Amino acid sequence: MSILQIKNLHVTVDTDQGTKEILKGVDLTIRSGETHAIMGPNGSGKSTLAYSIAGHPKYTVTEGEILLDGENVLEMSVDERARAGLFLAMQYPVEIPGVSVSNFLRTAKTAIDGEAPALRTWIKDVRKAMDDLRMDSSFTERNVNEGFSGGEKKRHEILQLELLKPKFAVLDETDSGLDVDALKVVSEGVNRAKDESGFGVLLITHYTRILRYIKPDFVHVFVAGKVAEEGGPELAERLEAEGYDSYVKA
Amino acid sequence: MTELTQTAQPGLAQHGLTEHSHGYGVPIQTRNERVRSTNVGDFAPITLRDEQWRYLAVERLNGLDADVLDEFSGDISLSAPDGVVASWVEAGHEAFGAAGTPEDRTSAAAWSSAQAAYLIDIPAADSHQEVRLTLKATDAEPSALHIIVRAAKFTEATVVLDHTGNGNLAENVEIIVGDEAKLTLVSIQQWDDKSAHTSAQFAKIGRNAKLKHIVASLGGKTVRITPSVDYTAPGGDAELLGVYFAESDQHLEHRPYVDHGVPNCKSRVTYKGALQGNKAHTVWVGDVLIRKAAEGTDTYELNRNLLLTDGARADSVPNLEIETGQIEGAGHASASGRFDDEQLFYLQARGIDELSARKLVVRGFLNEIVQQIGIEDIEDRLTAAIEAKLARSGA
Ligand SMILES: Nc1ncnc2c1ncn2[C@@H]1O[C@H](COP(=O)(O)OP(=O)(O)OP(=O)(O)O)[C@@H](O)[C@H]1O
Ligand SMILES: [Mg+2]
Numbered sequence A: 001m002s003i004l005q006i007k008n009l010h011v012t013v014d015t016d017q018g019t020k021e022i023l024k025g026v027d028l029t030i031r032s033g034e035t036h037a038i039m040g041p042n043g044s045g046k047s048t049l050a051y052s053i054a055g056h057p058k059y060t061v062t063e064g065e066i067l068l069d070g071e072n073v074l075e076m077s078v079d080e081r082a083r084a085g086l087f088l089a090m091q092y093p094v095e096i097p098g099v100s101v102s103n104f105l106r107t108a109k110t111a112i113d114g115e116a117p118a119l120r121t122w123i124k125d126v127r128k129a130m131d132d133l134r135m136d137s138s139f140t141e142r143n144v145n146e147g148f149s150g151g152e153k154k155r156h157e158i159l160q161l162e163l164l165k166p167k168f169a170v171l172d173e174t175d176s177g178l179d180v181d182a183l184k185v186v187s188e189g190v191n192r193a194k195d196e197s198g199f200g201v202l203l204i205t206h207y208t209r210i211l212r213y214i215k216p217d218f219v220h221v222f223v224a225g226k227v228a229e230e231g232g233p234e235l236a237e238r239l240e241a242e243g244y245d246s247y248v249k250a
Numbered sequence B: 001m002t003e004l005t006q007t008a009q010p011g012l013a014q015h016g017l018t019e020h021s022h023g024y025g026v027p028i029q030t031r032n033e034r035v036r037s038t039n040v041g042d043f044a045p046i047t048l049r050d051e052q053w054r055y056l057a058v059e060r061l062n063g064l065d066a067d068v069l070d071e072f073s074g075d076i077s078l079s080a081p082d083g084v085v086a087s088w089v090e091a092g093h094e095a096f097g098a099a100g101t102p103e104d105r106t107s108a109a110a111w112s113s114a115q116a117a118y119l120i121d122i123p124a125a126d127s128h129q130e131v132r133l134t135l136k137a138t139d140a141e142p143s144a145l146h147i148i149v150r151a152a153k154f155t156e157a158t159v160v161l162d163h164t165g166n167g168n169l170a171e172n173v174e175i176i177v178g179d180e181a182k183l184t185l186v187s188i189q190q191w192d193d194k195s196a197h198t199s200a201q202f203a204k205i206g207r208n209a210k211l212k213h214i215v216a217s218l219g220g221k222t223v224r225i226t227p228s229v230d231y232t233a234p235g236g237d238a239e240l241l242g243v244y245f246a247e248s249d250q251h252l253e254h255r256p257y258v259d260h261g262v263p264n265c266k267s268r269v270t271y272k273g274a275l276q277g278n279k280a281h282t283v284w285v286g287d288v289l290i291r292k293a294a295e296g297t298d299t300y301e302l303n304r305n306l307l308l309t310d311g312a313r314a315d316s317v318p319n320l321e322i323e324t325g326q327i328e329g330a331g332h333a334s335a336s337g338r339f340d341d342e343q344l345f346y347l348q349a350r351g352i353d354e355l356s357a358r359k360l361v362v363r364g365f366l367n368e369i370v371q372q373i374g375i376e377d378i379e380d381r382l383t384a385a386i387e388a389k390l391a392r393s394g395a
Helices: A048-055 A078-084 A101-113 A119-131 A137-141 A152-162 A180-196 A233-243 A247-248 B017-022 B105-113 B341-348 B355-368 B375-394
Strands: A001-016 A017-033 A036-041 A059-068 A086-089 A094-099 A168-172 A200-205 A216-222 A228-229 B013-016 B074-081 B085-090 B116-122 B130-136 B142-151 B157-166 B168-178 B180-189 B198-204 B210-219 B221-230 B239-245 B251-254 B258-262 B266-275 B281-290 B298-307 B313-322 B331-339
Touching: A001 A048, A001 B157, A017 A048, A017 A059, A017 A200, A036 A233, A036 B142, A036 B313, A036 B375, A048 A059, A048 A168, A048 A200, A059 A086, A059 A168, A078 A101, A078 B341, A086 A152, A086 B013, A086 B085, A094 A101, A094 B180, A094 B355, A101 A119, A101 A137, A101 B198, A101 B341, A101 B355, A119 A137, A119 A152, A119 A180, A152 A168, A152 A180, A168 A180, A168 B258, A216 A233, A216 A247, A228 A233, A233 B281, B085 B341, B105 B198, B105 B313, B116 B157, B130 B142, B130 B168, B142 B157, B168 B180, B168 B210, B180 B198, B180 B221, B180 B375, B198 B239, B210 B221, B210 B355, B210 B375, B221 B239, B221 B313, B239 B251, B239 B281, B239 B375, B258 B298, B266 B281, B266 B313, B266 B341, B281 B298, B298 B313, B298 B355, B313 B331, B341 B355, B355 B375
Parallel strands: A036 A200, A036 A216, A086 A168, A168 A200, B116 B142, B130 B157, B142 B168, B157 B180, B168 B198, B180 B210, B198 B221, B210 B239, B221 B251, B221 B258, B239 B266, B251 B281, B258 B281, B266 B298, B281 B313, B298 B331
Antiparallel strands: A001 A017, A001 A059, A216 A228, B013 B331, B074 B130, B085 B116
């Protein structure tokens, strides 16, 4: 049983116009096996929260803490956080020219586990996970994210999630840009990985559609850099009907 | 990538024909006015004031700027399938000077100093032929060598010129690609630390023929390769690729030149380099000339440099001269800079430590060119050499 605690998190970013505060006191607690959905308007700071958890150097934490099973995450480097069990499926995955998917996956797995995976079972695991995600096996020979379509990039993120088995997964708009079938396939991938390793999920989304496949236990409304309201799955339905107007005005 | 040192234009220069009206990138002297001669005396002594030598201090040439050079006395070994014929030929032989004429001083000195040229004749065969010529320098006397590779009509072959050892060599390589032939020529510079090497590599491409020219410069104190391409008939296709990795006090210079003088030919120039350490210096000057007659030309040139440490300098200058409006396409891109933070973040977010992530990125960046060679043991050797450099760096 693991627990990820975000307490009073304040985050700034350096812009041409000076330092700008984006997160203004975020509180959030996620336990293994739980699924938390975060919904909120564009620019409210959802990706900033995701990046701050993962440790992107662009963002500076000015106040508050992030604890993983009591350990201070903010003192860890990006790779240490990943090895400690945090995973971020990115909104815009990056292309890495000349690095093949198979090499990348094996290198990542070796780094996370601290030892190289047994070759035969590894190849089998990768193939199975790709089949499940309806990814053609030729992707392993391609360079990471290079020339991938939007949907293919998202599948590739979830492929990594399935193979790396973290303690907590932050999914930043994994559903954006997916067609109906892909949404189902990707959601099933998340659920399968979750059933297997029991991780906690922080699901950032604009749409209730994905919540039909990945059932949230909690929904958080994110506005202007903090959580404005929390509730159960029914809150998502209400947001879809009413929008964020009432929060933004408040 | 962010810009560090780029002579042409700050930041990422990337544009096509239409943006060339402002005249940027056109060299002081247009390429077709440059002196061509086999006589050393026709070229001024090498100084930094000379456009062609402006990045290279003459002392770094270890004596290759002399008027007269010794003939290369190192080991030359050839491995080739039956049917390939190698012989020494002198001026007056039909192949001697068939692909080009020197355009700089060391090339002219090498031309007149090497009495005979080593000619490799590759006849057409049923299958792809692989030829390897290994040159191992054994003493430091400034020396000269002239090599001619001639691929007959319809020939499909790969020729590897492997430069190793400790020496100082001024070289001319003529590459004659017969009509409809497909030739890959790989020139590897893996010299010992003190060596200096200049090599003018002239290619003449026949009707519907294809040349894939790959330069890999990893070892040597000073390496200056000037590949040039010229087409005899329409349908020619030239792909000029280069990969280099300069470490502290290494100077690696590449000046590819494509002369489009006939219609409907294609060229693609792609050079990628990495640099690390104090005074690591790379120079890339890519010239493309599209002459009036060369309607339907399709060309693109690209140079990218990755600077792994402070103190290194990458000069990158694309030049495109266009004398006809009737072309398929023409463009260039050049960028030199540091690691892409987003790439490193992505890899680190998957548990890969920063040093390994950097190495993965550099390896991938350079491997894109190495992978084009298509000969496994050579690719492995170059990959290992790149790996050894990365291991030294703690990049
Ligand atoms: N590097 C940066 N420089 C300037 N502003 C930034 C930077 N990074 C983020 N911001 C700003 O911070 C705010 C929050 O951005 P963020 O990407 O976290 O929003 P988001 O909630 O994920 O939005 P979306 O729903 O559109 O993905 C935005 O106003 C954005 O412009
Ligand atoms: Mg976002």
